[in-house]
Amino acid sequence: MLNIDQIKIEIDISISFFNLFNTGKYIDLRGLPDITETLEKIELNSLVEIKEYRNIANFLNQIYDIFSKNKQNFDKNIEEQFSHFIYHREYVSMLYKTISIDGEIEDNATLSLFTIRKNINRIKNKTSGTLSSLINKFGKYLSIDRPIIRNERQCLAVKSEYRSRVKGMFVGKSDSGSTFFIEPEKLIELNEELLKLKSDEKTEISKIISHINFETVKRLKSIKNNIKVISYIDSMIGKANYAINNKGIYVTPSEQDKKIFFNGLRHPLIPKSEVIPLNLKLNEEGMIITGPNTGGKTVTLKSIGLAFLLSHAGFPILSYEAKLPYIKNIFTDIGDSQSVTQNLSTFSSHLKNLKIILDEANEYSLILIDELGTGTDPIEGAALGRAIIKRLLNKNSILFITSHLSEIKTYSIEEKRLETASMSFDVQTLRPTYKILIGVPGASHAIEISRRMGFDEELLRDAQNNIGEEYIKSEHLFSKMANSFETIEEEKNKIKMKKYEIEQLKKQYEKKYQKLKNKEVEKLDNETLKLKNEIRFLKNEVYNIMSDIKHASNQKNTDSLKKNLKKLEDISNKIEILNKKNEVKNSYTIKVGMDVKAPGGTIGRVISIKKNKAEIKIENSPINLTYNINELIPTKKKEKINKVTSFSNSSTKIPEIDLRGFTVAESIPEIENLISDMLFSNFNKGYIIHGKGTGKLSLGIWEYLRNCKEIKSFRVGKPNEGGTGVTVVEV
16 A cells, blocks of 8 residues: 555646546547567567567657647646656667568668669569560460569479470479479579579668667667556546546545545446445544445445545545545455355354454554454354454544444444444335435344345244344334434435525625626626617717718718718617617606716706606706616716816817726726717817826727727827826817
């Protein structure tokens, strides 16, 4: 078992791979060639095929490619693991240059081999030309009209009766004796030269392979270490996939705290569709688990043991949440270890295990014992069981023990260092539920389970009569306690679910409140957002039409003026309809004489109201503007307002808005309203007051103005206009 520092390192690395894969990024090691056997052959100096050397290059190169393509996604832990891998660039390059993809030695592997093969090809071409000429000359004497190779020599297949017509060296004859294989005189010298070159080729290839083998042996230790590195990375990939696919978590054992907690612990070998998650909490030193047979007590012990074992090996455990202490060893006595050959009965085999546990257990031990005290007389078994539990508690070991014995159930309630628990049982269906109940002992329900297994009622009644009255009372009490506890747990779970729902609703409303606070009402309602976008689009159309009207007025184009005015009237009607749709009933009433704030922060006084329209006399301005009543908010003059005033000494008042304290997002609608007012009021110049500050607001405003087609130009204010704290716009 790993020590605590090794466990921490292992889990830290495992979490890095888990996080990488959990974000949808993968390291795919599939398709890597297995070179283990090749390296073993090289180490034993056995025969290695040429293509096996190229596989070594493929292995090294593919790993390097995987790292190069994915390293931008790696954290320091994953990068460190790949840093242990050595690429051997020159060696890989040499193998690719020397060995073809088909596992043959390349012509340009060495200069000598290149020269030899070039000469071989030259001789072959010359021989081919000579053979063609001879076949044409002696064709009528040949039994086969193509060259035949016999004893590595090029020959002609001559009919036996024409043997004397073809001069050359006799090489052999066919089985029937009807054909003689003759090496013509003209080919003897060429064949000799070809055989010599092929011998030179084999010698050169042998040298090349020896060189490759020598270079491989030099790097053998490093390449074998690369396999270990990649195998370790592959194991991390496997663990990450397992954790993601099975909803597992990594848990670092605690050295200081001995408390144990599992929320949704599952046994890894039980199918997902069948497993029932286990919720367990242990604040004491041990737990005695009771309850019916086939109720899941043994599976609970095994699930706990596996969780400890996996976490201490740096593997994920199948639990939604978990907390467990650091241990150094696990002792178990689960199952029946009787053996005829070793003269061990069921009870003596248990005793043998218990003796080892009592001798070797310490404060860093986890002890799992199934059915303590069984296999002998119940009274003696219970007495021995109590003594064993007490000894192990005194050793400060962590205990999980199952039992059916009433004495041990009672002891689990009496002993402060023990937590009692039971596996629940549904008395209505006579079936176990496989859920653990903490804090209450459980009845064994042997009679009920026997009934479910098909035992006849007469036998079961007889068995019931054989049980002592006190035992029946205690079992009935345990059963009643378990049922009450289960009911309480169900109510607690309902309360938890209700609490969770309330918390989720609270979060939703807080989010909505924040959006309201940030003036993002449209984000709460898609319909409102759609309407506002339509209104904004129509306002842009108005700007375009106003420009056309100005142009037509200058050109004195009456038809164009009438056409654009009709368009303007249509759009006005559309805007009015959309505004009605977008209306929100206000809690106040706008009246004549009331001071109000209009869109853009403009302050004015209501001078008349017609239906849902109000005419506003703008403060400090000769202008009267008309607004929808729902756009107006009652205000006091002391409130911070965006006054329409002027920095100039001119008698004409120039429109302006004060955006100090606004964000860029909050400023844009106000600027749009200023531009709209300027277009409708025939002002071609206006002031935007943004202050100096950090410059963030002014930069955002200028970026908007650059892209606004209604803006003819803009500039920073002159000293008498407010300087760099003011932007002057022209439409």
